Amino acid sequence: MFQMEEVCLNSEPVFDEGDEYEADGDCSMEHDDQARETHTKKEPPQPTVGLEFDSFEEAYDFYNVYAKEQGFGIRVGNSWFRSKRKERYRAKLSCSSAGFKKKSEANNPRPETRTGCPAMIVIRLVESKRWRIVEVELEHNHPGYETIKSLLNKAVYNSLKIAEFEMAWADIIKQHGLGDNKWLQMLYEDRQRWVPVYLKDTFFAGMIPVQEKESLSAFFDGYVHKHTSFKEFVDKYDLALHRKHLKEAMADLESRNPCFELKTRCNFELQLSKVYTKEIFERFQSEVEGMYSCFNTRQVSANGPIMTYIVKERVEVEGNEKEVRNYEVLYETSQVDIRCICSLFNYKGYLCRHALNVLNYNGVEEIPSRYILPRWSKDFKCRYPLDHSFDNIDVYNPIYWYNNLYKRAVPIVEEGARSEDHYRAALHELEELLNRFNIVEDNLM
Numbered sequence: 001m002f003q004m005e006e007v008c009l010n011s012e013p014v015f016d017e018g019d020e021y022e023a024d025g026d027c028s029m030e031h032d033d034q035a036r037e038t039h040t041k042k043e044p045p046q047p048t049v050g051l052e053f054d055s056f057e058e059a060y061d062f063y064n065v066y067a068k069e070q071g072f073g074i075r076v077g078n079s080w081f082r083s084k085r086k087e088r089y090r091a092k093l094s095c096s097s098a099g100f101k102k103k104s105e106a107n108n109p110r111p112e113t114r115t116g117c118p119a120m121i122v123i124r125l126v127e128s129k130r131w132r133i134v135e136v137e138l139e140h141n142h143p144g145y146e147t148i149k150s151l152l153n154k155a156v157y158n159s160l161k162i163a164e165f166e167m168a169w170a171d172i173i174k175q176h177g178l179g180d181n182k183w184l185q186m187l188y189e190d191r192q193r194w195v196p197v198y199l200k201d202t203f204f205a206g207m208i209p210v211q212e213k214e215s216l217s218a219f220f221d222g223y224v225h226k227h228t229s230f231k232e233f234v235d236k237y238d239l240a241l242h243r244k245h246l247k248e249a250m251a252d253l254e255s256r257n258p259c260f261e262l263k264t265r266c267n268f269e270l271q272l273s274k275v276y277t278k279e280i281f282e283r284f285q286s287e288v289e290g291m292y293s294c295f296n297t298r299q300v301s302a303n304g305p306i307m308t309y310i311v312k313e314r315v316e317v318e319g320n321e322k323e324v325r326n327y328e329v330l331y332e333t334s335q336v337d338i339r340c341i342c343s344l345f346n347y348k349g350y351l352c353r354h355a356l357n358v359l360n361y362n363g364v365e366e367i368p369s370r371y372i373l374p375r376w377s378k379d380f381k382c383r384y385p386l387d388h389s390f391d392n393i394d395v396y397n398p399i400y401w402y403n404n405l406y407k408r409a410v411p412i413v414e415e416g417a418r419s420e421d422h423y424r425a426a427l428h429e430l431e432e433l434l435n436r437f438n439i440v441e442d443n444l445m
């Protein structure tokens with residue numbers, strides 16, 4: 001549910017002082033006929049006084065499912081406990097818009113979503129094992145998401161004339177106080193791109209090719225189709241992308257600003273800690289450490305500039321048994337070309353402990369650049385931008401949005417991690433932005 005974070009069934013007793021709202025005596029129990037009209041799904045039974053459940057959780061789930069259908073969130077308003085065994089015997093489950101923000105929360109940057117909504121049920125324990133609904137208030141003092149969604153759907157799909165749509169839309173906005181809703185403002189500004197009545201007119205005038213018309217309706221269907229909730233869409237699409245992008249950006253950040261712990265005093269390790277990404281560096285590091293299990297490096301032959309070395313290594317075999325193995329390494333001095341018989345470089349793309357030993361033995365302090373493959377390097381992504389395939393920028397293509405946002409987000413993450421001030425500023429802005437996305441959701445609930 002939307003407000004699930006406010007509910008914790010396993011928590012200690014909840015006494016929410018912010019919830020001392022007295023239901024207005026003349027609250028209507030009628031339903032929104034317009035909402036019902038287009039709402040054809042089979043509905044769960046309504047909360048009714050006298051309904052019983054086997055457990056608190058079952059009662060909670062029942063109200064939660066009902067609430068979800070109606071488009072609002074719930075939370076545990078008050079609970080009463082028997083003092084000795086801390087056993088809950090009575091609870092009030094409220095609409096998540098119940099109560100008002102507490103004074104202590106006044107500085108919380110989250111937008112105020114509480115409206116003092118009276119909708120709730122009170123359940124109590126009967127015969128010490130069953131839970132019964134003893135009080136019900138169905139009416140909310142704010143629009144539920146389902147209501148708005150069905151009204152919007154109706155305005156969008158049933159309008160035969162542009163003026164009709166315009167009037168219906170304006171009416172919904174006014175009736176439900178949605179004038180501040182940025183997302184709806186944006187949709188409205190773009191109405192000629194997706195509202196069928198505009199497309200139809202434009203289509204008949206031959207302005208928009210059929211294909212585009214179809215893709216635009218599909219775009220809107222993704223948002224407001226009656227079987228797709230805004231919430232679902234946001235969850236599955238925006239948040240998925242958001243998480244993916246953050247995860248990737250963090251992985252990238254981790255490799256770009258490494259605090260790689262050096263394990264040896266070997267210069268090769270220091271050198272590549274500045275170049276490699278974290279993952280490859282750690283693998284390479286074990287080769288550097290492995291140099292210390294090698295011993296007795298000696299030249300066995302020389303043929304012009306090509307010298308052959310044998311490096312002995314004590315390797316662990318079965319159990320704790322150690323065995324000495326001889327590795328042949330060819331070293332070409334003029335080009336600084338190096339090959340080891342173990343062929344690690346060919347298989348894994350970084351030099352083996354034996355080759356490192358021979359370089360070290362010959363006083364070579366830096367690994368030659370040809371043995372540092374660019375695909376392991378931190379700058380690889382920068383040199384191969386993600387959106388190189390986008391020759392034609394389609395500003396209405398979500399993939400383009402994703403790539404462009406991604407590209408612009410990474411520098412924010414990097415700059416943000418440079419100092420505590422930067423970090424706080426970046427975090428604040430990101431949370432603000434996320435909040436703005438959430439307001440869109442909340443307002444439509």
Ligand SMILES: [Zn+2]
Pocket residue numbers: 072095096097098117118119139140141142
């Ligand atoms: Zn409510």
Ligand SMILES: [Zn+2]
Pocket residue numbers: 327340341342343344352353354355
């Ligand atoms: Zn080797």
